[in-house]
Amino acid sequence: MRNILGLKCVTCGAIYSTRVPYTCLSCGITDGILDVQFDYNAIAHALTRRTFAARSERSQWRYRELLPIRTGAKLPDLSVGWTPIIPTDRLARHIGLTSLFIKDDGRNPTGSLEDRASSIAAVRCHAKRQKIIACAGNGNAAFSLAGMAASMGLRSVIFVPQCTPEAKLIQLLIFGATVVRVQGSYEDAFQLCQRSCERRGWYNRNSAINPYLVEGKKTVSFEICEQLDWQPPDWVAVPVGNGCTIAAVWKGFREMRQIGLIERTPRILGVIADSIAVGAPRNWRQAVIAVRESGGAMLNVGDNEILDAMSYTGRLSGILAESAAAASVAGLKAAVAQGIVGRRANCLAIVTGSVLKDTQSARHAVKGPFEISPDGAGIDDILTESPSQH
């Protein structure tokens, strides 16, 4: 990886080579997040807008110089990234804006932005000739890891907590993942996963540990820049869970500016929802940095606002946003109402995942259906009562 200078601890600033273990040796596993440092001068020399205009690869791999993968590394056959940006006039009006784009990362192979991270993990695991890749969890990260491993011919071992719903188990099992249900909490599953990776030499894809996942996620920002003709929006709204995604989004824009592909970076709106807030967000520090450095803002939205946003986003744009993803739209609406974001600002919300993976989560977001007898009596009343697409 000729363009990588090393890994830098975001807490103490220590610099490491890429051969060290995953976390900072002096700060330790719970706090020592490492950040991959690229040689931006060299990259800026090689990459111009014209370089990209000439590239036919339409996936996240078109940004290979800015990714921690070797030239010629085997990549997954599934097509990751280069998801569409959708203009949404009616949705924009509804939340009080004159213009709104949605970056729909639910269109990734397993339906979420995590595919950008899991694919990097799978590529690195394969390049190191490791045969097994593991993580703990039952959400998007786990599902996307199972899919990317299947695509690369790697065995995935997924440690899920006892309480995992059947639908999530089925989804992991379709990919042939070795699903290990730990009779305990998420923390139990996480600890067992950590120990298993250390003792058995499995590749560890837990985002609390692995510094390379952010590098995959940042490609969403590269795409936003390029797909909008190198004119990024004024504001980009991102849901905040453990802080990894928002940190990655900001890193992407920062890098684009650093190598001269864009002139100014957008403000980042971090949206925190009760339902996605992680107890002690591992990347909290980086999330705050993203907001502060970008001149952005962070705000909270309630579960009802999110359910509402799932429904009006679907109805007014045809985009399927899962609850965490709908939070970014809900947050933008709140930010406009509070005057944080101006009505005429160019805004983009990142929809980080599709609700198709978890239809049940939208049950309280919708009303209906209407019941009718086969003779059709009462159909006029139904039309009067039903929601409008405007």
Next chain:
Amino acid sequence: MRNILGLKCVTCGAIYSTRVPYTCLSCGITDGILDVQFDYNAIAHALTRRTFAARSERSQWRYRELLPIRTGAKLPDLSVGWTPIIPTDRLARHIGLTSLFIKDDGRNPTGSLEDRASSIAAVRCHAKRQKIIACAGNGNAAFSLAGMAASMGLRSVIFVPQCTPEAKLIQLLIFGATVVRVQGSYEDAFQLCQRSCERRGWYNRNSAINPYLVEGKKTVSFEICEQLDWQPPDWVAVPVGNGCTIAAVWKGFREMRQIGLIERTPRILGVIADSIAVGAPRNWRQAVIAVRESGGAMLNVGDNEILDAMSYTGRLSGILAESAAAASVAGLKAAVAQGIVGRRANCLAIVTGSVLKDTQSARHAVKGPFEISPDGAGIDDILTESPSQH
């Protein structure tokens, strides 16, 4: 629509202008399927491989000259078509082939090939200034119609049978569809939908009636030709339900040859599954024509073969195939075993929809998970027992 000559009844051969109602006036609604006739000489003159190489639009609209839409018509903001073709070496080996591509139409906005048809319907509805678009059903066609209507700002009215599962209702309702649950069978829902469209002047998207849906679906074949550099495979496997999709797939390849973009058409393998076979397939005649004219074959697969295919397709390629879609892979495996398809033939299977829309349908396709206590005892046994990705 300058390139359209008229509509031809596939039963009696009568020719109509595009202003007539949907079905043949002499053959009647149950048998009078109309087929859109294009002026291929004019189109062949305008469209060459070079034309396409210069087009940046990466969606089904890049084939606009071959679609029943007017120049400048408003299109949905959602990005339909141009789904990836995935090479699958391990899956190929598993079913006895040296090479296999999957055209993954589960990557469409609502997760199925039906988006190609529903988008045409929505565009035509909008162009006619009709505000309401309707269909009967609770499967992919209905779901995609709800999504495309939401994207275009049209109201969709979906007539679903009484027995519709809650998950399917929620999915339709997320898009703001007016979901009318008819206290009766699918046939009751269909009849009420027909009457409502006739009496109220709603746009009718039922594939048993509307001749334009095939025109959207055929773009999957255009893409197969172009994405494989105008060298179509020897065999293309397609699931057969009511016959509409296989007819469309064949029409697409025929048109590509007719306008000189490809030199030979692939053989079509129609795969019929118990679970997707429709009582009296409306487009049966056209399905048989597709197989016969292409020098292909039609075969049956059992439910167990399909469940099996859902599982090994996911495990060996990372592609999420719903049961109808897995039928095409299962059919190809059977065809290889029976010597219908040679082991060295270049094959492609169309995955018509993603299983994410209906995770529950895969419940019997998978085994697991493994249970373990937080101390990890027994993990070695688990690794021995679990399936391999090869």
